[in-house]
Amino acid sequence: xxxxxxxxxxxxxxxxxxxxxxxxxxxxxxxxxxxxxxxxxxxxxxxxxxxxxxxxxxxxxxxxxxxxxxxxxxxxxxxxxxxxxxxxxxxxxxxxxxxxxxxxxxxxxxxxxxxxxxxxxxxxxxxxxxxxxxxxxxxxxxxxxxxxxxxxxxxxxxxxxxxxxxxxxxxxxxxxxxxxxxxxxxxxxxxxxxxxxxxxxxxxxxxxxxxxxxxxxxxxxxxxxxxxxxxxxxxxxxxxxxxxxxxxxxxxxxxxxxxxxxxxxxxxxxxxxxxxxxxxxxxxxxxxxxxxxxxxxxxxxx
Amino acid sequence: xxxxxxxxxxxxxxxxxxxxxxxxxxxxxxxxxxxxxxxxxxxxxxxxxxxxxxxxxxxxxxxxxxxxxxxxxxxxxxxxxxxxxxxxxxxxxxxxxxxxxxxxxxxxxxxxxxxxxxxxxxxxxxxxxxxxxxxxxxxxxxxxxxxxxxxxxxxxxxxxxxxxxxxxxxxxxxxxxxxxxxxxxxxxxxxxxxxxxxxxxxxxxxxxxxxxxxxxxxxxxxxxxxxxxxxxxxxxxxxxxxxxxxxxxxxxxxxxxxxxxxxxxxxxxxxxxxxxxxxxxxxxxxxxxxxxxxxxxxxxxxxxxxxxxxxxxxxxxxxxxxxxxxxxxxxxxxxxxxxxxxxxxxxxxxxxxxxxxxxxxxxxxxxxxxxxxxxxxxxxxxxxxxxxxxxxxxxx
Numbered sequence: 284x285x286x287x288x289x290x291x292x293x294x295x296x297x298x299x300x301x302x303x304x305x306x307x308x309x310x311x312x313x314x315x316x317x318x319x320x321x322x323x324x325x326x327x328x329x330x331x332x333x334x335x336x337x338x339x340x341x342x343x344x345x346x347x348x349x350x351x352x353x354x355x356x357x358x359x360x361x362x363x364x365x366x367x368x369x370x371x372x373x374x375x376x377x378x379x380x381x382x383x384x385x386x387x388x389x390x391x392x393x394x395x396x397x398x399x400x401x402x403x404x405x406x407x408x409x410x411x412x413x414x415x416x417x418x419x420x421x422x423x424x425x426x427x428x429x430x431x432x433x434x435x436x437x438x439x440x441x442x443x444x445x446x447x448x449x450x451x452x453x454x455x456x457x458x459x460x461x462x463x464x465x466x467x468x469x470x471x472x473x474x475x476x477x478x479x480x481x482x483x484x485x486x487x488x489x490x491x492x493x494x495x496x497x498x499x500x501x502x503x504x505x506x507x508x509x510x511x512x513x514x515x516x517x518x519x520x521x522x523x524x525x526x527x528x529x530x531x532x533x534x535x536x537x538x539x540x541x542x543x544x545x546x547x548x549x550x551x552x553x554x555x556x557x558x559x560x561x562x563x564x565x566x567x568x569x570x571x572x573x574x575x576x577x578x579x580x581x582x583x584x585x
Numbered sequence: 586x587x588x589x590x591x592x593x594x595x596x597x598x599x600x601x602x603x604x605x606x607x608x609x610x611x612x613x614x615x616x617x618x619x620x621x622x623x624x625x626x627x628x629x630x631x632x633x634x635x636x637x638x639x640x641x642x643x644x645x646x647x648x649x650x651x652x653x654x655x656x657x658x659x660x661x662x663x664x665x666x667x668x669x670x671x672x673x674x675x676x677x678x679x680x681x682x683x684x685x686x687x688x689x690x691x692x693x694x695x696x697x698x699x700x701x702x703x704x705x706x707x708x709x710x711x712x713x714x715x716x717x718x719x720x721x722x723x724x725x726x727x728x729x730x731x732x733x734x735x736x737x738x739x740x741x742x743x744x745x746x747x748x749x750x751x752x753x754x755x756x757x758x759x760x761x762x763x764x765x766x767x768x769x770x771x772x773x774x775x776x777x778x779x780x781x782x783x784x785x786x787x788x789x790x791x792x793x794x795x796x797x798x799x800x801x802x803x804x805x806x807x808x809x810x811x812x813x814x815x816x817x818x819x820x821x822x823x824x825x826x827x828x829x830x831x832x833x834x835x836x837x838x839x840x841x842x843x844x845x846x847x848x849x850x851x852x853x854x855x856x857x858x859x860x861x862x863x864x865x866x867x868x869x870x871x872x873x874x875x876x877x878x879x880x881x882x883x884x885x886x887x888x889x890x891x892x893x894x895x896x897x898x899x900x901x902x903x904x905x906x907x908x909x910x911x912x913x914x915x916x917x918x919x920x921x922x923x924x925x926x927x928x929x930x931x932x933x934x935x936x937x938x939x940x941x942x943x944x945x946x947x948x949x950x951x952x953x954x955x956x957x958x959x960x961x962x963x964x965x966x967x968x969x970x971x972x973x974x975x976x977x978x979x980x981x
Contacts, residue, residue, distance in 0.1 A: 288813040291840075295805040409638035411828045413859050422839050429840050504802050505835065506828045506860045508636060514800040549806035553795040555769065 284550065287427035292546045298434040298503065300542020301441035305496035306519030307526065307534035308448060309489030315529035316465045316485045319385060322392040323372055324493050325516015326399025327365055331494025332507045333403055334361040336412045343415050354436070354502065361498050362491040369490025373483055396516065404509040411508045414501045433503040440499060444492060445535040452531060457484060465529075518561075525565050527575025536576055625664040625927055627652070627914065628687035630680060630697035630707070631722075633672035637826060639856065639904055641699055644722065645670060646900045647907035648696055651914040661918045662927060677703050684710040692716060693927050696913045699906070701725030701743075702771040708736045717932040719917060721909030725775045729954045735929070737936050737951055739916065739944075740909045741873055741960035743772065747779025749962040749979055750822060750847055750871045754780075755787040757964075757977055758845055758869075760819035762790045764811050766833070768825030769796035776849045777824035792818055799829040808837050820844050826851040831860025838864040845869060850905055850962075858971030869976060870965045876908045878963070878975060879946060892945040912944035 284292075306328050313321040338357045376391045423430045452458040463471040464481045472478045500515070501507045518541060526537025541561055548560035568576060629648050631641035652666040660666060669690060673680035680703030687695055688710065694717040698704045704723035711718045712733040719737045720728070726742045754760050765781050767773035774796070781791045792814060797804055811818065821837065821844060823830055830852040837846070846865075850872035858865050876896070879889035892911060896903050919942055920935025921927045942949040947959045966976035 285813060288809055291809045292806055295803070295809060299803045299805075404634060409635050411636070411856065411860060416862065422841065424841075431839060504832060505862070506802070506832060508802075508828060510636065510800070511802070514802075546806040550810045554797050554807060555795075557798060557801075 288550070290428050292550050293543060294428050294430065294434070296543030296546030297539055298437055298542070299546070300522075300539035301437045301535075302496045302500045302503075302515070302538070303519045303522045303541055304526075304535035304538025305441050305444060305492050305499070306515060307523035307538050308445065308492040308531065310520055310523040311526070311528050311530060311534040312448070312485050312489050312492075314523070315531075316461060317377075317388075317482055319377070319388050319392065320520065321486070321489065322389070322516065322520070323369075323376070323395035323399065324489060324519065325512040326396045327369055327372075327490045327493035327512075328497045328500075328515050328519070329403055329507070329509070329512030330368060330399055330497070331361050331365040331490075332497030332501045332511065333407060333412065334364050334494065335498035335501050336414055336507060339415050358440075358495060358498050362494045365494030365497075366487045366491040369486045369493075370483055372490075373486035377486070378479070378482075396512070400509065400512050403512075407509065409509055411506045414505050414507070416505065431503070433499070437499045437503055440495065441535060441538075444495060445532060448488070448492070449531045451488075457481070461485060521561065521565055525568055525575055527577040530575065530577045533575055533577035540576065623664055624667045625661040625918075625921070626667045626669060626690065626692045627917065628669050628671060628683070628690065628692040628695040628697070628716075630671040630673050630683040630687070630695065630703075631699045631910075632675035633670065635674040635676070636828075637675045637699065639854065640722070640906060641672075641675075643900070643904035643907045644699065644910040647896065647903060647911040648914050650896060650899065651911045655914065655918050661921045662925065664927060666914070666918075671697075673698055673700065673703050675700050675703075677706060680704075681706050681710065683707070687711070688714040688716065693929070694719065694917050694932055696721065696910060696917070698723060700770075700772065701728060701775065704728050705731075705771070708733055711735060715929045715933075717917070717929055717936060719913045719936065721911075721913045722906040723772075725771050729956050733955075734937070735933050737916075737955040737957075739912055739946065739949060739957045739960075740906060741962060742956060743775035744779040745960075746849060746871050746962050747776045747781075747824075748783040749964065750776070750849070750869075751780045751783035751787060751789070752979060753869065753871070753964045753977055754820055754822070754845075754847055755784060755789050758820060758847075760789070760845065762792055762816065762818045763820045763822050763847075764792050764814070764818045765794040766807070766821065766823045766825075767794075767796050768799040768823075768829050770799075770825065772851055773823075773825035773849075775824065776851075777822060780822050780824070780847075797825075797829065797833070799825060802828075802832055804829075804833050804836050805840065808833075808840050808842060811837075812840055812842050818844060821846050823848045824851075825849075827854070827856040828860040831857050831862075831865060833861075834868060835861040835864040847871075853965060853973055854904055855971065858967065863969075865967050865971070866969050868967045870967070870973065871962050872905060872965055872973075873909075873946075873960050874963055874975075875905055875973070876903050876945075879908065888943070889945045908946045912946050912949065915944060916942055916949055 309324045335357050338360045342353050372395050376395050377388050380387045460476045460481050464478050468478045522537035522541045523534050526533030545557050545561050548557045631644045632638050633641045652668050656665050671683035680698050684707035698707050699722045701723045717735045721739045724743045726744050765777050767777040830848050834846045846868040848870050853870045853872045876893050920932050924931035924935040939951050950958050952958050961980050963975050964977040965973040968974050
């Protein structure tokens with residue numbers, strides 16, 4: 284492999300890994316607070332991507348031409364709407380099970396995951412939808428590496444969101460409350476923290492991250508399919524575990540790691556080996572560092 | 586394995602499988618009403634939902650249209666045709682459940698299944714139950730090589746399609762080094778492997794043949810690797826479906842790979858241009874003649890135009906296998922008439938004896954193993970407006 288190819292493969296991996304990392308943020312936040320693997324995250328990611336298509340198309344109708352503005356509005360609108368959906372999901376599918384064994388919530392999250400994916404298919408049909416080409420997809424040649432505007436946007440947005448989330452959790456009052464709830468929900472309630480509201484907030488933030496991942500994915504690849512949430516959701520789950528579930532920067536690190544590993548796996552071996560390699564390395568990492576690359580839960584970092 | 590479900594199966598095996606069984610069970614209930622004696626019941630199984638639903642829905646419309654026409658003209662030996670539809674979701678587990686449902690419904694015959702990966706296991710069930718099966722879309726050669734007397738195929742086969750692509754690449758495009766990719770499904774692997782064997786026989790070189798994960802939608806690593814191959818490759822051949830094909834060619838062009846892109850009739854259709862955009866322009870696709878182009882085929886009749894007009898008036902533009910599925914029902918009806926009976930024995934005997942039947946897709950002649958010997962493949966080229974135009978006719 285030439286150095287030029289090596290560099291290109293790393294870039295390929297970072298772009299796709301950023302999307303996984305954003306979805307993984309949602310897994311990791313929810314796990315950090317309520318110790319639940321929220322499989323609905325994959326469904327929210329897909330819904331976010333589809334909302335993005337509709338909002339984008341709608342803006343085309345109002346002949347909004349500025350691509351930066353169009354992306355920003357679509358991203359925000361889809362994040363807000365998906366966050367709302369995540370709130371409803373929490374309210375309907377998890378809150379009633381708050382005092383049931385965690386396994387019940389886990390099954391409930393799988394149900395929501397399949398429900399969201401099926402709903403997308405029922406509403407939009409099985410045909411893949413395409414994002415309007417508002418952003419130039421002309422490749423940039425940056426030295427030996429080929430890049431596109433959207434791939435840079437994906438990476439930058441993912442890093443910014445991760446930093447924002449970390450700052451939020453570490454410095455704001457709500458973030459502090461979140462960490463308190465993560466340590467001990469009952470004790471936090473006794474201290475006057477509205478734990479129910481904090482749990483809701485966590486789900487809402489996770490939904491917003493998933494939507495951002497969905498819109499960015501759609502922008503970059505141009506096509507969204509009703510089953511994209513299956514693959515994206517599950518790979519992101521792997522990423523969250525790899526990075527250290529419960530750890531905010533770990534989600535992005537995990538996502539990028541999975542992206543780069545699978546990129547190199549496809550480069551050296553026939554593609555059939557791709558998932559075997561990714562999971563092989565996951566097992567290796569977990570055997571050496573059971574807590575994941577960065578380890579620790581949100582709370583324990585306090 | 587259907588690409589859409591395979592990922593979920595890998596990770597959540599038992600769970601998804603349970604879901605599939607549940608879906609199949611509810612389906613079996615839905616189709617439960619059993620045939621009255623005065624009806625000619627045909628089971629129709631295609632992907633009505635899922636990633637490949639575009640084709641399945643179009644095929645279903647064609648079969649329904651044929652049924653309505655035959656019924657209006659008095660039915661099959663006085664019996665009205667009743668279609669029992671079953672959605673395979675392009676997933677083998679569900680498709681096989683469809684076959685089982687048809688057996689318990691005592692259907693006279695089955696039209697289907699779209700995906701070769703379903704048709705092959707489902708044919709074994711229908712063979713055991715001795716139910717005639719005619720497919721208008723499954724092109725994997727293995728289907729008719731199992732020695733099942735009840736299985737017939739109206740459409741062409743992958744070996745012929747792959748061979749036409751290889752012939753075209755070597756003799757028309759004059760390329761000698763080709764990268765061969767497939768989506769790891771029975772159909773895509775079939776076309777690609779027959780492309781490879783023919784291309785090598787002609788004297789060409791096949792480089793780095795491999796499968797790609799259609800669910801991942803990001804093929805940039807594979808393409809980066811292809812770009813780095815020395816000496817440079819001269820064309821890419823891909824066996825599979827959309828949207829993988831559109832995304833693949835789009836990402837290849839974005840990386841600066843400009844060699845010709847050759848693919849198959851799993852890809853041909855508006856979705857290819859929608860997903861790949863301008864990058865798809867100039868791609869070459871092998872396909873049986875589209876319903877719109879049937880007139881270019883030897884032996885095609887005026888009925889092709891009549892079919893197209895009637896279909897477009899009712900449902901819009903048909904996809905590529907619609908006319909074959911339409912012919913499937915007519916060939917079944919003609920077999921029943923020839924044998925004066927609608928039992929499985931009569932139908933299988935009648936189908937096997939089908940000789941020079943004039944269908945909308947051309948003249949139908951089944952050979953000993955149940956393949957229609959007539960279907961022809963053409964090479965299409967994607968135009969700048971996304972339309973497909975006949976580029977090369979090997980039979981001309």
